Amino acid sequence: MATKGKGTTPRERYRAQVRAEIKERAWEQIAASGASGLSLNAIARQMGMSGPALYRYFASRDDLITELVRDAYRSLADTMRDAAASGADLAGLGHALRTWALDDPQRYFLVYGTPVPGYHAPDDITTIASGIMAALLDAARPAGAPADAAADGPDEARLEAHLAEHREWAADHPAAPPALRRALSFWTRLHGILSLELAGHFTGMGLDPAVLYDTELQQLTRRPAASTSRP
Amino acid sequence: MATKGKGTTPRERYRAQVRAEIKERAWEQIAASGASGLSLNAIARQMGMSGPALYRYFASRDDLITELVRDAYRSLADTMRDAAASGADLAGLGHALRTWALDDPQRYFLVYGTPVPGYHAPDDITTIASGIMAALLDAARPAGAPADAAADGPDEARLEAHLAEHREWAADHPAAPPALRRALSFWTRLHGILSLELAGHFTGMGLDPAVLYDTELQQLTRRPAASTSRP
DNA sequence: CTTGTTCGTTAGAAGTTATAACTAGCAAGA
């Protein structure tokens, strides 16, 4: 029934378009007042139809939000993939990430923001998330000179040993421990700056987050100090 | 009227105790279902009194939440101050921070989590926040060897120059640019790991966040590589 | 033309925050 050989029926297209408009309005509301301020009734009002009609298109408010989260993940994954496809290195991915985040802070927070305690993301979302990781790992690979970790301190060596044994998150990606470590730090450090910046914790500090971001990114992508080890 | 020379009136003590119990229940609810799941009615029900009674103690739901945020900030500031007072260095502060965060993730998110777009924190809260910064700056000072930043790349030098000119956030703290930079990275990097860990982004990755945290912390507190500069 | 699915409606249940108006009870002054 649903799909009919060739293309989509007019009904399906109508349905898809209404769903899209609902999500559109939802994004506007989220941008204006956060995910917690999203109101199905308000959306229905804006669209000129009355309340319960939306339940033909989304099973519940949480369902709609989950859909938006999914789209946000997809958008980030696409951004990373596109950047990588056009030849960006790890630094390029870093800039693409920041642009994506600043473009819509609440979308960023839908992905990396405060979780609600009970919630568990559906499997397809975690799949997209590991796709993002894969893009990072790809980009983190080339920068690697072997550069024994021991020179960077005992903890550094311990971490790389740990990563060598626990690489579930890298799926079957063939990245060496130093690349795993680079991708991981790329992720956590840049997220640290971005999330604080987007949450406004830098405002009033009289400090340009871009400078800090670039510096961290540069230190992240610099090849290790060729083991001019210390006594 | 209110304060009466010596101590507090029985009425005031009662009032303070009820306020405290309300906050207690509020924390339980937040731990269980996040700040968005906090319900004044539910609290009133638990306390055996009916709805609107709570409005004698808090002007609004937002007012209660703001109070909780304030307490969370205070708790973090105290934790940092206490650690510093008992002789902890920057690494010690890092561990104290992680312990504090893991002790109550939702409390952490009340401080560093997703902000609601319109909201602006009252002045006294930002004052507490800069107190936290001051504790960080104190601890970040001693580790400093001069170690010219130029050796660490052009962006590193640019950042320290930027910090030298924009030190509003350090109030009139007499820390040198390298210490400012250390405190800043301490903050952003550890927050990056912590917030991802608490949000559950490491679960299923089969990776111990503590190892990653310790490594970052160790790299953060290691004195700079004594300028064995590269060609 | 008839039949079945789908869309949107209104009505209503159960919940929320918050205000208004009222009633007990406590505390302190004349």
Next chain:
DNA sequence: TCTTGCTAGTTATAACTTCTAACGAACAAG
């Protein structure tokens, strides 16, 4: 001691919210 006044709690109500149920109308296809 009596009276006055403040405060803590109550119920009632308004204006929301999500979401279910039942119904009507429009559409697509046999």
